[in-house]
Amino acid sequence: MPGEHEDSWGVGYVVSPPPKGFDTWDDFDRSRPPEDQGSWFACSDPSGVGPRLFFQRVPEGKVVKNRVHLDVRVGTGLVGEERLATLEAECARLVALGAVCVQVLRADEDNESCISMQDIEGNEFCLD
Numbered sequence: 001m002p003g004e005h006e007d008s009w010g011v012g013y014v015v016s017p018p019p020k021g022f023d024t025w026d027d028f029d030r031s032r033p034p035e036d037q038g039s040w041f042a043c044s045d046p047s048g049v050g051p052r053l054f055f056q057r058v059p060e061g062k063v064v065k066n067r068v069h070l071d072v073r074v075g076t077g078l079v080g081e082e083r084l085a086t087l088e089a090e091c092a093r094l095v096a097l098g099a100v101c102v103q104v105l106r107a108d109e110d111n112e113s114c115i116s117m118q119d120i121e122g123n124e125f126c127l128d
Contacts, residue, residue: 013043013053071128075112084113087127091115094127 015025022028029037039057044050074090075083084106091101094117102116102124115127 012045013050014046015043070125071114072125074127075114079112080107083107087113087115090127091117 018025018028022031040055042052042054044052072090075086078086084104088104091099091104095101098120100118102118105111105114105116107113116124117127118124
């Protein structure tokens with residue numbers, strides 16, 4: 001859990017207030033059995049437009065493709081070189097945090113540019 005960080009991903013989402021009786025999410029997490037600590041996290045769009053995101057640790061290691069694929073929108077409304085520069089800047093920021101750049105997919109006749117990446121556990125996502 002990111003604890004008190006409201007937007008460590010830079011996507012505008014925020015952490016909801018902790019459950020009643022707890023001053024922080026870290027306090028709540030410490031109240032849980034050790035095997036359950038840090039096992040899930042949720043964040044939401046403060047405007048109420050975007051979906052709530054819920055992340056849950058599973059006991060199995062990754063053995064096949066993701067069950068869910070996320071596209072992280074960072075180039076909304078941008079095209080061409082301006083879009084690619086914005087995606088590459090976000091890619092560099094995420095690589096510094098431990099992500100891996102897998103492939104830069106440049107625009108063609110049908111699609112705009114995007115960047116395929118992996119998080120620190122190998123889960124794929126795209127910067128779009």
